[in-house]
Amino acid sequence: MRRITGVVLAGGLGRRMGGVEKGLIELCGRPLLAHVIERLRPQVDELLLNANREIQRYAAFGVPVVGDVIEGCVGPLAGLHAGLVRATHDLVLSVPCDAPSLPGDLASRLLARMETEDAELAIARSRGRMHPVFCLCRRALVEDLAGYLDAGGRAVRTWVESRRLAIEDFDDEPAAFENINTIEDVRRLEAPGGLSGAA
Numbered sequence: 001m002r003r004i005t006g007v008v009l010a011g012g013l014g015r016r017m018g019g020v021e022k023g024l025i026e027l028c029g030r031p032l033l034a035h036v037i038e039r040l041r042p043q044v045d046e047l048l049l050n051a052n053r054e055i056q057r058y059a060a061f062g063v064p065v066v067g068d069v070i071e072g073c074v075g076p077l078a079g080l081h082a083g084l085v086r087a088t089h090d091l092v093l094s095v096p097c098d099a100p101s102l103p104g105d106l107a108s109r110l111l112a113r114m115e116t117e118d119a120e121l122a123i124a125r126s127r128g129r130m131h132p133v134f135c136l137c138r139r140a141l142v143e144d145l146a147g148y149l150d151a152g153g154r155a156v157r158t159w160v161e162s163r164r165l166a167i168e169d170f171d172d173e174p175a176a177f178e179n180i181n182t183i184e185d186v187r188r189l190e191a192p193g194g195l196s197g198a199a
Contacts, residue, residue, distance in 0.1 A: 002091055002115075004107055006044030007083030008036055009076050009133065010051045010058065010097035011068055021054050023097035027186055033061060035100035043107035046088055050079035070149045076133050077149060077156055084142040093136045096179060100189070102134070103176040109168050110136035119166035126174040130167070132156040134177070 010023035010033060023033035033049075041047055049063045052073065058065050066086045068078040080094045093107050103109070106124065114122035114136055121141070124134040133156055141163065148159050170176060180186055 002111060003045040003089040004043070004091045004093050004111070004136070005046040005048060005083065005087035005089045005139075006040050006093045006095070006107070007048045007050055007066075007079065007087070008033065008040065008063070008097050009079040009094055010049060011073070011076075011079045011082075021051075021057075022180065023051070024054065024057060025180070025186060027100055027180070028190055031061075032100055032180060033058070033097050036095065036097055036102065037061060037063065039100070039102050039104060040093075040095055040106075043104070044093060048083055048086055050082050070146070074149060075154050075156070077145065077154065077159060080135065080137065081142065081145050081149060084137065084139050084145065087139055090139050091136060092139055094133060096133050098180040099134075099177060100180070101176050101178055103170060103173050106134060106176075107136065109170070110134075110166075113166045113168040117166040118164070120164040121160050122166040122168055123160055124170050124177065125167050126170040126177055129177075130157060131177050132160050135160060 024031050047063050049058055049065050051058045051065050052067050055065055066082045068082050069085055070078045070081055083092050095102055110122040120138050122136045124131040
């Protein structure tokens with residue numbers, strides 16, 4: 001069985017939430033990050049958390065916190081890069097901190113698709129929509145990603161599509177990729193039946 005390092009991306013600035021730390025926002029009485037960790041931990045052999053602010057509060061979740069190596073808060077790819085630098089396994093699975101219902105079989109399905117297609121990366125897609133931040137990546141790509149970021153690249157989809165990419169369809173679990181960008185999203189997911197599949 002291939003060993004995987006998981007990295008939860010919580011290093012953003014939360015602009016659409018008024019600058020608050022998304023991972024610490026409460027959903028159904030628990031921080032968003034707690035939901036994500038609970039879903040991801042059983043799927044990986046090592047778990048890391050990418051964060052650049054509120055380090056002590058994030059450290060309280062009992063997961064090693066790694067900050068961006070690339071300076072300037074340049075987005076989720078900087079978080080993936082930080083995970084690739086710190087990971088002890090050859091495969092790294094990134095997920096955002098604001099997807100509390102992420103698939104319970106995300107790692108296994110992306111890995112199977114990656115191996116079937118002999119790809120360098122595998123990402124999720126549901127109902128025709130790409131979810132490139134849900135990305136299983138070979139650690140060997142760390143230097144390539146660093147070069148892309150150093151050259152001013154920021155778009156996740158542009159970078160993943162520049163490599164040998166495999167795409168796994170999750171049409172059977174489209175609600176698993178629901179993410180939270182506003183307080184209204186929190187209220188919607190807290191409504192009866194709103195938090196699809198989250199523990």
